[in-house]
Amino acid sequence: MAQQSAAAVGVKVAPRLDEAELIRAVQRGDQDAFEVLVRSYDQSVLGLAMNLLRSVEDARDVYQEAFMRVYKNIHSFRFDCSFHTWLYRIVTNICFDLLRKRKIRKEEQPVVETEEGPVDRTYSVEEERAEGDPERKLHVRQLGARIGAALLSLTPRERTVFELRHYQGMRLKTIGDILGTSEEAAKNCLFRATQKMRMELGDFT
Secondary structure (H helix, E strand, O other): OHHHHHHHOOOOOOOOOOHHHHHHHHHOOOHHHHHHHHHHHHHHHHHHHHHHHOOHHHHHHHHHHHHHHHHHHHHHOOOOOOHHHHHHHHHHHHHHHHHHHHHHHOOOOOEEEEOOEEEEHHHHHHHHHOOOOHHHHHHHHHHHHHHHHHHHOOOHHHHHHHHHHHOOOOOHHHHHHHHOOOHHHHHHHHHHHHHHHHHHHOOOO
């Protein structure tokens, strides 16, 4: 009876698509399905790019480029890995290219000098939260600068593995799949990154 009533008033009842069906719809050229897919991952993609590049402008560029590549190449997606893994592989590859270019041009400077000393621009939100506590604010600034310097000591691959493991909470096997390598290689890369971070941060807490 409910179905008849819906039909009588011209209501279109559309079932909720799971991700595989959504991807197939995009592959058939469904623009609405692509928008839904983008909305499902836009924050995670932007967050990953931001944490790897530590630049809002570059992260936005990566975001746009990544989804352009997804739209252009999604017809080649064959479900032999998760879409999440495939998407993150695209994002990390774009970030790798930018990080390599930065290294050549020596333009990677997330830590900037101010009247109050070195400040990591990516920690501005934390600084605002600590505004009411001057001592904590200073600590956050110092910690941000030290972490920024420590991250600069990592190679693009080490930084990516460190980010995916510690900030995205991914398993090493998944990280290996994203980077096109083995779980053991990802584990070794994480170990090197962690050792470098510890050496850079020293006893700072």
